[in-house]
Amino acid sequence: xxxxxxxxxxxxxxxxxxxxxxxxxxxxxxxxxxxxxxxxxxxxxxxxxxxxxxxxxxxxxxxxxxxxxxxxxxxxxxxxxxxxxxxxxxxxxxxxxxxxxxxxxxxxxxxxxxxxxxxxxxxxxxxxxxxxxxxxxxxxxxxxxxxxxxxxxxxxxxxxxxxxxxxxxxxxxxx
Ligand SMILES: [Zn+2]
Numbered sequence: 001x002x003x004x005x006x007x008x009x010x011x012x013x014x015x016x017x018x019x020x021x022x023x024x025x026x027x028x029x030x031x032x033x034x035x036x037x038x039x040x041x042x043x044x045x046x047x048x049x050x051x052x053x054x055x056x057x058x059x060x061x062x063x064x065x066x067x068x069x070x071x072x073x074x075x076x077x078x079x080x081x082x083x084x085x086x087x088x089x090x091x092x093x094x095x096x097x098x099x100x101x102x103x104x105x106x107x108x109x110x111x112x113x114x115x116x117x118x119x120x121x122x123x124x125x126x127x128x129x130x131x132x133x134x135x136x137x138x139x140x141x142x143x144x145x146x147x148x149x150x151x152x153x154x155x156x157x158x159x160x161x162x163x164x165x166x167x168x169x170x171x172x173x174x175x
Contacts (some may be wrong), residue, residue, distance in 0.1 A: 032114070036087075045091050045139040056090065063163045064090045064141035072107025075162025080109070082172040089163065091139035095119055096158070096165070102152070104157055109165070110149045110160040119143060119158075134158060 005036070052065050060066040077086070086096040086109075094119040096111045104110035117137060122132035124145065136145045143164045150157035 006152075008033055043138065045109070045137070059163050060089055064136075064139075064143075067142040068161075069144075070108070070161045070163050075108055077109040077162040077165060077167060078107065079103075080167065082167070084132055085115075085168045085170075086111075086160075088136040088139060088143070088166045089166045090136060090141035092166070093118055093136050093138040094168075095136065095143065096160070098170075102151060104159070106157070106159055108144065108159045109162055111160065112118050112152075112156055114158055121143045121146065134160070136164075 030098050049065070053061055053106045056064060059070070064072060078097060081098070081101065085094050085096050086099065086101075094115055096114055100111045100113040102110055102112060111112045114134070119134045122133045122135065122138075131145045131147075135141060141164060142161075142166050144160035145160065147157045148155060149161060
């Protein structure tokens with residue numbers, strides 16, 4: 001009788017031990033997953049509306065945060081062809097290389113490609129048009145739209161508001 005109770009206790013002990021080991025082994029995995037998620041999320045810049053209002057000029061706020069559009073042929077970078085990098089005016093994220101900029105004649109700065117991972121595309125059906133909206137992948141600021149009538153090698157035309165961008169000259173960055 002005592003022997004069978006001992007064996008029973010031993011068996012329960014082994015099961016509890018195994019369950020504990022499995023649980024302990026899973027804890028670090030779960031922690032890693034949570035950390036990865038946090039890393040991904042922390043790459044995005046989250047600001048409140050009042051913070052954006054404080055940081056941005058009224059024109060930047062209107063275009064980046066309210067998805068506005070500057071008037072055609074009025075933007076600072078429409079006819080600008082220096083060598084360098086265009087960055088998001090909301091957060092400094094590098095979005096376009098001057099090498100991909102070209103004269104589209106559309107009235108806004110145009111590029112045939114964006115820097116990898118720098119922008120996100122969303123379907124936009126405002127104003128009764130079907131367009132693809134381009135936003136900054138870091139701060140989600142509105143940049144412009146992308147169309148399928150661009151030059152080779154991509155055939156794309158990224159039509160971007162000058163106000164949504166700042167320019168970093170190649171000359172300055174090499175100093
Ligand atoms: Zn941005």
